[in-house]
Structure formats: C-alpha cells, structure tokens
Amino acid sequence: MRFFALLALTTLLPLPVLASGTNIAGTDGTRSIGHVSCAAMDGQPSTDCPLEILPKEDGSVTLRVLLPGGQVRYLYVTDGKITSTDSTGSLASKRLANTTVVHITPEERFEIPNALLEAN
Numbered sequence: 001m002r003f004f005a006l007l008a009l010t011t012l013l014p015l016p017v018l019a020s021g022t023n024i025a026g027t028d029g030t031r032s033i034g035h036v037s038c039a040a041m042d043g044q045p046s047t048d049c050p051l052e053i054l055p056k057e058d059g060s061v062t063l064r065v066l067l068p069g070g071q072v073r074y075l076y077v078t079d080g081k082i083t084s085t086d087s088t089g090s091l092a093s094k095r096l097a098n099t100t101v102v103h104i105t106p107e108e109r110f111e112i113p114n115a116l117l118e119a120n
Contacts (some may be wrong), residue, residue, distance in 0.1 A: 037049045073110075
C-alpha cells in the first residue's frame with residue numbers, strides 16, 4: 001500500500017516529468033521512479049538525477065539516486081528525515097520550507113522535496 005501512495009505522490013509532486021525508461025543499475029522495475037535535483041561535484045550546477053523510491057515494511061524508505069557520471073547513491077529515510085547514506089563522506093542536511101538540502105562531503109548535493117520524505 002505504501003508503494004502505491006509513494007507512486008501517487010511522485011506524480012503530484014512538483015518534480016520534473018517522471019522518467020520513462022530510466023534504468024538505475026539494480027532496478028527491478030517495480031518501484032516509483034522520478035527525478036530529484038542533484039550535483040556530484042562541488043560547484044557543479046544542479047541537474048535532474050533519476051530517483052528510485054524503495055519503501056520498506058517498517059515504514060522507512062531508501063532513495064536510490066543515479067548521479068551524473070553513473071555512480072549510484074543511497075539515501076536512507078526514517079520518520080521523514082534523511083538519516084544516513086551509503087557514502088563514506090559525512091552527511092549534513094538542512095530542511096527548508098519545501099525541500100531538504102542534503103550535502104555529502106566532499107562534493108555531493110541533493111534537493112529532496114519534503115513531501116517525498118514525509119510520505120512514508
């Protein structure tokens with residue numbers, strides 16, 4: 001049921017058009033796919049990065065983001081907050097009115113709509 005709620009939410013969010021045919025390595029094709037604003041290098045302008053939403057039975061969510069250059073980054077969400085990542089860099093986030101800006105040292109940046117984080 002959460003999967004369908006997340007799928008419906010991704011179509012209502014002010015995100016760029018949902019990806020059709022986006023293929024993130026390891027994607028099983030059954031999850032919600034969209035885009036978030038991100039950058040993989042310091043000073044790089046933000047670009048639309050493919051996103052896969054992986055809801056879990058415990059209510060948490062994993063966001064799988066395909067970075068420019070082909071690397072995949074996992075962001076783990078619990079209780080509406082980014083709690084960790086698969087990166088070895090340090091994680092910092094700042095919640096704004098409609099978006100949570102996530103920085104992973106030294107260079108990665110993500111802009112995640114708050115509504116997406118609260119959907120779980």
